[in-house]
Amino acid sequence: EVQLVESGGGLVHPGGSLRLSCAASGFTFSSYDMTWVRQAPGKGLEWVSTITSGGGTTYYADSVKGRFTISRDDAKNTLYLQMNALKPEDTAMYYCAADLSGGRHRSRQGTQVTVSS
Numbered sequence: 001e002v003q004l005v006e007s008g009g010g011l012v013h014p015g016g017s018l019r020l021s022c023a024a025s026g027f028t029f030s031s032y033d034m035t036w037v038r039q040a041p042g043k044g045l046e047w048v049s050t051i052t053s054g055g056g057t058t059y060y061a062d063s064v065k066g067r068f069t070i071s072r073d074d075a076k077n078t079l080y081l082q083m084n085a086l087k088p089e090d091t092a093m094y095y096c097a098a099d100l101s102g103g104r105h106r107s108r109q110g111t112q113v114t115v116s117s
Contacts, residue, residue, distance in 0.1 A: 002026040002105050004096050009111030016086050020111055022079040022096030030054070030074035033099040036081045037106065038092035038113075046092070049081065050099070064090075086115045 008020040020036070036048040049070040050059045058070050069082040079096050091114050097106040
């Protein structure tokens with residue numbers, strides 16, 4: 001069974017930083033692209049960033065480019081999202097997802113990020 005468990009969210013002031021983690025199990029983590037998505041209150045899911053299997057290529061939404069960095073540790077089956085220069089509009093529930101052969105599998109738990117003064 002595919003399991004994705006996020007951690008690292010919290011309350012931070014504008015301009016602050018957080019590092020999210022996503023522990024993966026139930027599939028061969030290193031073989032698949034991994035993605036972060038987020039959902040702000042009252043809004044739909046927004047794609048944030050993707051990293052290819054092996055970590056060779058990364059992609060970012062324009063809204064986070066230059067501030068967020070996605071990375072992975074295949075030895076630990078863990079995905080990361082380093083978030084710097086956070087803005088109030090980054091406030092959302094953040095989810096990790098595995099881009100498996102049958103489609104994108106997103107966790108149900110998520111981790112809440114709140115950016116507020």
